[in-house]
Amino acid sequence: MQVTVLGSGTAIPVPARFPAGYLLTFDDTVVMVDCGPGTLRRLATAGVPLERLDGVLLTHYHTDHCADLAALLFALRSPHFAGRRPLRLFGAPGLLRLLQKLTEAWPWLEPRGYELRVTELLPGTFALDGAAVTAVPIRHTAQSLGYRITAGAGSVAFSGDADICDELVELARDTDLFVCDCAMPDGAKIDGHLTPALAAQHAERAAARRLLLTHFYPACDGHDLAAAAAAHYRGEVILAEDLMALPIGAPRFSGAPPADDGAGGHRHR
Numbered sequence: 418m419q420v421t422v423l424g425s426g427t428a429i430p431v432p433a434r435f436p437a438g439y440l441l442t443f444d445d446t447v448v449m450v451d452c453g454p455g456t457l458r459r460l461a462t463a464g465v466p467l468e469r470l471d472g473v474l475l476t477h478y479h480t481d482h483c484a485d486l487a488a489l490l491f492a493l494r495s496p497h498f499a500g501r502r503p504l505r506l507f508g509a510p511g512l513l514r515l516l517q518k519l520t521e522a523w524p525w526l527e528p529r530g531y532e533l534r535v536t537e538l539l540p541g542t543f544a545l546d547g548a549a550v551t552a553v554p555i556r557h558t559a560q561s562l563g564y565r566i567t568a569g570a571g572s573v574a575f576s577g578d579a580d581i582c583d584e585l586v587e588l589a590r591d592t593d594l595f596v597c598d599c600a601m602p603d604g605a606k607i608d609g610h611l612t613p614a615l616a617a618q619h620a621e622r623a624a625a626r627r628l629l630l631t632h633f634y635p636a637c638d639g640h641d642l643a644a645a646a647a648a649h650y651r652g653e654v655i656l657a658e659d660l661m662a663l664p665i666g667a668p669r670f671s672g673a674p675p676a677d678d679g680a681g682g683h684r685h686r
């Protein structure tokens with residue numbers, strides 16, 4: 418399994434960080450977690466043509482997380498993609514209504530030449546090809562879900578936008594990588610979002626092995642976010658950058674199970 422950051426930024430345009438989006442690949446499956454505006458281009462830059470995209474998991478319906486949904490549905494109507502595999506969309510209740518309203522405004526988003534499968538999710542676990550996906554309600558909007566994805570020996574959790582809540586700890590429990598909201602520096606917290614110290618405290622309670630801080634507002638510029646997080650967390654802290662790729666879980670070896678190499682920095686456990 419591998420995670421590639423497509424957008425580590427927010428609704429405020431800056432050159433280096435697109436709004437929220439992540440590429441997740443496991444086995445032959447390719448999904449996005451969120452698709453903020455511009456992240457379809459990032460997907461292309463990451464080397465993934467739309468033919469290969471199997472689905473999108475949406476954390477919530479703020480436009481910095483889902484505005485490229487319209488661009489995606491319009492693109493897929495092109496004869497270029499005729500007969501492609503079905504596209505699967507997942508999100509909290511409200512997704513069908515969002516699609517209905519989008520299609521009212523832009524009738525040319527109606528699927529043509531491919532099948533669109535839409536699933537409104539309740540909290541719980543479902544199978545997505547070779548992975549188990551758990552949707553957990555997260556404190557941000559009334560329709561916010563975090564996702565925990567387990568495939569093979571690896572696991573990753575995506576907070577989406579998040580404020581302080583125990584559900585985040587449940588979501589990230591024992592994961593290999595916890596991708597977490599870090600919208601603002603410490604001392605400048607805003608409603609509905611976290612800071613590096615707060616993200617780190619959740620990651621520490623969850624015993625997540627690595628913490629990927631992301632969703633940086635411009636106010637984060639010039640702050641040592643990694644140091645602020647490391648003061649509250651014993652795992653590895655990583656600051657997201659667009660197009661950063663992170664392998665999840667141990668590589669698979671044939672024969673004997675991999676030995677503990679004693680390396681890998683300070684592990685949590």
Ligand SMILES: [Zn+2]
Binds near residue numbers: 477479557578
């Ligand atoms: Zn939001």
Ligand SMILES: [Zn+2]
Binds near residue numbers: 578
């Ligand atoms: Zn956001």
